Amino acid sequence: MAAVAIRAEGLGKRYELGERESYGTLRDTLARAVRAPLRRTTGSPESRQFWALRDVSFELPHGEVLAVIGRNGAGKSTLLKVVSRITHPTTGRVEIQGRVGSLLEVGTGFSPELTGRENVFLNGAILGMRKAEIKRKFDEIVAFAEVDRFLDTPVKRYSSGMYVRLAFAVAAHLEPEILLVDEVLAVGDVAFQRKCLGKMQEVTKSGRTVLFVSHNMAAVQQLCRRSLLVSAGTVEAFGPTEDVVATYLSDAVTSADGEFDLSGHPARPPRLAPVIRHLTLRDDDGATTARFGPQDAMVVDVLVDPTKPLRAPRMVLGISDSMGRRITSVANFFQREELGEIDGRRRVRVRIPALRLGTGRYLLSVLLHDHYDGEIDQLDDVAAFEVVWQNNFGTGESHYPHYGPTLTGSTWCQQEA
C-alpha cells in the first residue's frame, strides 16, 4: 500500500488580473493587438499578473485528515482547485494515488426544474458516483435530508433549508478514497447542523484521506492532527495543528498600546495594494488601549490612504474570537452612515457604543470596498484586543466562558401562575 495519497511539488498558479472577473470580447483582443502589434495578445505585462500560489509542496499520507488554513485570498481555495483538477497549475506537479472526490460547494449542478429524486441522481453522478451506487444509497440520502414527502416536487419549490439539506445529504454519501472539501457550511436549522457535524466526525474517524479547507479553528483543532498554513500563496507553516494554528493567530499583532501598523501586513491578500495603513484602538476618552470592559465603548481609528478617490467607501469591522470564529461585524452601510468621498489620506473613526462581549481575546478584521470600484483592501484578524471582566453585573459575580461570547441584558420577576 502506497503511503502517500497526495504529493504536491513546487505548485504555482498565476492569474492574469481581471481575467477571472471579466471575459474579453474579440474586439478587445483585436484592439489590443492593434495598439501593441508586437506583443503577443495572450501575454500580459508583469504588473497585471499575480501568483495565487507559489512553490507549494506538501505530502498527505493515506488515512490522514489535513487542514488547510489561511486568510481570505491566501490561496487555500486555489490550492484545492488545482488538486481537484478544476484549474491547471502554472508550475509544479501533483501526484494523486486513489479515487478523488471534491466538494467545493454544496449543491453544485442542482437543476431547479428537476425534482428532488432526479437531482439526487444527477448531483450524485456529477460528484462522481456510479448509478448503481446512488441507487443503493438513495433511501439513506433521502432519510438524511428529511425531504421524503417532496421527492417528486421540483427543487425550485423547495425552501432554502430543504434545498441545502438535500444537497448536503448527497454530498455526505460520497465515498471516494481521497476527499477534498472546501469550507462547506453546516447547513439548515440547529438540529440539522448537529447532524452534519456528527457525520463529519464519523468521516474523520473512518480512516479516509481528507484535505479540508477551513476558517474554523475550533473544527480544525478537533478534526486534524496536522495543518498547512497558506499565506500570500506560499506555505507559511506545516505541522502539528496546535503549532500551526498558533502561528496563524499570532499574525494578529498583539500590541498593548492599541496601535497596529498595517502597511506591509502579511494578512493582506497578494492581489491588493495597501490602502488601510494603520489602526488605533481607543477608549471613549480617546486614550489608546487594547483592553476593554465588556460594556465599554470602543473607538477604532482606521488610517486610509487611497491612490485614487473612493467615491462611496463601504467599510466593515469584523470581530472574531481567538478561535477565528466571527462573533459580529459592524459596517457603515448597515445603517446608512455615509462616509462621503475619500480622496486622500484620512482617518476613519468608528465608535462601537458597547462591546457586549464576554471575557477573552478577540481579533479585528477590516474590509474596505468602494461601491463603484469594488474590493479595495482587506485585512483579516489583524488587531488583537482583550475584554476583561470588571464586575459588569454589578454584583461581583464572575463571567465564565461557558456563558457564551456575548452579554445581553435582562430583567427578572416572579408572577402568579
Added chain:
Amino acid sequence: MSSVAPPPVAAPQESAVAYGEAAPLVIEASRRVSLGLGELWSYRELLYFLVWRNLKIRYKQAAIGVAWVVLQPVLTATLFTLIFGVLLDAPSGGVPYPVFFLAGLVLWQLFAASLMEAGNSLVSNEQLVTKIYFPRLLLPMAAVFASLVDFAIALVLLAVLAVAYGVVPPIAVVTMPLFVTLTLAAALGAGFWLSALNVRYRDVQAAIPFLTQFLFFATPLVYATTLIPEPWRIFMGLNPMAGAVEGFRWALFGVDLPLLTAVSAVVAVMLFATGLVYFRRTERTFADVV
C-alpha cells in the same frame, strides 16, 4: 457557522484497498495535452445523466412538452412547402416537396440545435465548470446527443409522411446512418470549437444565430443542388451539412449522389479533429476564464 467535511459513511473494507496497484494520477504544469479518450469512456455514466438532464429540462413546464419535437418540423415544413414548393416551385429532384423538404429539415434541425446548445454549453454550465472536475468535453457532447433524441422522434414523423406520399426508399437506405454520423461529426466539431471560443469570447453567443441562418441557406434544404450551376456546385461541399443532406436524400429517395458529399465528409472530419484538439488545448483555462 462551522466547516463540515462531508462525511462518507465509513466503509472500512474499502479503505483497505491497495492503493499501490493503479498508476497515480499526475497533474503537471507542462504543455503536453492528450486527448484523454480513455478517461472520457470512464465518465460515460455522467454523459448519460447530462443528456437526460438536458432533455428533461427542455420540456419541463411546457404545456404540450415533447409534442414540440413533432410540431416544430411539421409547422416549418408546412410553411416552407407553401412558399418554396407551391409558390416558387423550387426543384426537388422528382420527390414530393413536403417529403423532400422534411428529410433535409430533420437532419438540419439535428445540426442547428446541436450547434446552439453545444456552443453555449460551457458558459451555461459555468457553475459546474468552476466547482467540479470532469472531462469538459462531456458538456458539448451531451448537448449534441440530446438533440439526437429529438432527431430520432422526427425521423418517425418523416417515415409517416413518406408512407403517406407513397415514397418507397431504395436499398441504399441502409447507408442512412452514415450521413447521420457525418452530421454528428460536423455538429460535434463545430460544438467543440464554438463552446471553447465562447468561454473567452462571448461574441460567439451572438454569432451563432447568424451562423445558423447563413448555413441554412447555404445548405440545399429548400432547393436541390441542381439549382446551382455545375462548376460551383462542388464548393457547396465546404459546408459539411450540404453533403450530409444530399447524401441523406440519396439514401432515402435514390436521387443522384453528388460528389460534394465527399468534400463535405472531409470537411466534417477535419472540423471534428481540429475542434477536439482546440478544445483540449484550451480546456485548462476554462475555469479561470469562464
